[in-house]
Each structure stands twice: as C-alpha cells, then as structure tokens.
Amino acid sequence: MQVNVAQLLRAPIGSVRDYEINQVMDVTGGGVDSPVQGRVRLMRTNRSILVKGTLDTVVRLTCSRCLGQFSCPLKLNIEEEYFPTTDVVTGAAIDVPDEPGSFTIDENHILDLTEAVRQYALLAVPMKPLCAENCAGLCPVCGQNLNQGPCGCPSREADPRWAELSKLKKEKGN
Ligand SMILES: [Zn+2]
Ligand SMILES: [Zn+2]
Numbered sequence: 001m002q003v004n005v006a007q008l009l010r011a012p013i014g015s016v017r018d019y020e021i022n023q024v025m026d027v028t029g030g031g032v033d034s035p036v037q038g039r040v041r042l043m044r045t046n047r048s049i050l051v052k053g054t055l056d057t058v059v060r061l062t063c064s065r066c067l068g069q070f071s072c073p074l075k076l077n078i079e080e081e082y083f084p085t086t087d088v089v090t091g092a093a094i095d096v097p098d099e100p101g102s103f104t105i106d107e108n109h110i111l112d113l114t115e116a117v118r119q120y121a122l123l124a125v126p127m128k129p130l131c132a133e134n135c136a137g138l139c140p141v142c143g144q145n146l147n148q149g150p151c152g153c154p155s156r157e158a159d160p161r162w163a164e165l166s167k168l169k170k171e172k173g174n
Contacts, residue, residue: 001021001025001036001112001113001114002110002111002113002114003019003042003112004108004110004111005017005042005049005105005110006088006109008042008044008049009044009049009088009105009109010088010089011044012044013044013045013046014044014045015043015044016042016043017041018039019041019042021037021038021040021055021113022035022037023035023036023037024036025117025118027059027074027117027121028059028121030060032059032060034057034058034059035058036055036057036117037055037056038056039053039054040052040053040078040113041053047097048082048083048084049105049111050079050080050081051079051080051081051082051111051116052079053078054075054076054077055075055076055120056076057073057117057121058071058073059071059074059121061126061129062129063129063130063135064128064129064130065136065137066135066137066138066145066146066147067138067145068145068147070131072125072129074121074124076120077120078113078116078117080103080116081103082103082105082111083097083102084109085104085106086107139151139153141153
C-alpha cells in the first residue's frame, strides 16, 4: 500500500492527488489477508503530506458469545500526516517533528499506508465482537452453539431449579 509522493512533494502547498486503493493485506496481523478498498486524498501541506480517506475492509473475528468465526466489515476513516525525511529537491535529511506515533515518508519518497491501515483497523474492531446482534451463544450445560439449533438440554424455564432462582430474584426486587 505504497504511494510515490516525490511529485507531490515538489508541488505547491495545497496540491492534492487522489488515489484509488484496491489491495489485499494482513490487516489484523493474524496471518489472514483482507481486501482493502476505497479512496484517499493526499494533500501537500507546508510541512507534510496529509492523507485523508475512507477505506473499507473485512476482517475475520471470533464471536465473543458463541466463539464462532465470522466476517466483520470495517470502515476506516483515515486522517494522518506523513512527514518527509528527505528533502525532495536537495536530498538533505529533514528533521521529523517530535510527535509520538507520527508517520514518515521514506528517503525514496514512498508513503506507505500499511501501518496506518493496521492501526485504524485495530481501533475499529469491536471490543466484544458479536457474529450477530441476537447471537444465541453456547449452551452453558453442553456447550453446543445454539445458533445451530437447540441442544436438547432442558431449557432454563423448564428446569425447576431455574424457576426457583428467578422467583428468588423477583422477591429481591431484581
Ligand atoms: Zn456468535
Ligand atoms: Zn445444551
């Protein structure tokens, strides 16, 4: 996911270039490639290249309720500043602003979006992924995935011990 920005670095401040992104990469670092598609706009600023755009990707996640694997679409709204490390005209080294986590453009004027995409994707992944809003989860008794149908264990309502428990809860006012 690399863009040569040598020309843009020579262009006047405010110049923009649009790029269509359509690639595959290991977005989550889990060894599985995901498609990454969308558009980014690169703008020359007085000190950097500003990258803005929206990328769509799909990652494989494990449902926190039923432990099943599912595909989760992610939308990444990327906005990052990339600082040049080499002056495009003179070839002299440029001091990069001392901002933690800032991205740089390498000495060959290549701007690499890969790390930004990875970071944005990790932030976009839900803390407790669910394969579906109404995922039925696993049976607490036999462990069957209840999305695939009932398991044959007595249901909670039918189990007198559960009925007793819920009565207790009601009395307590919960
Ligand atoms: Zn699930
Ligand atoms: Zn069961």
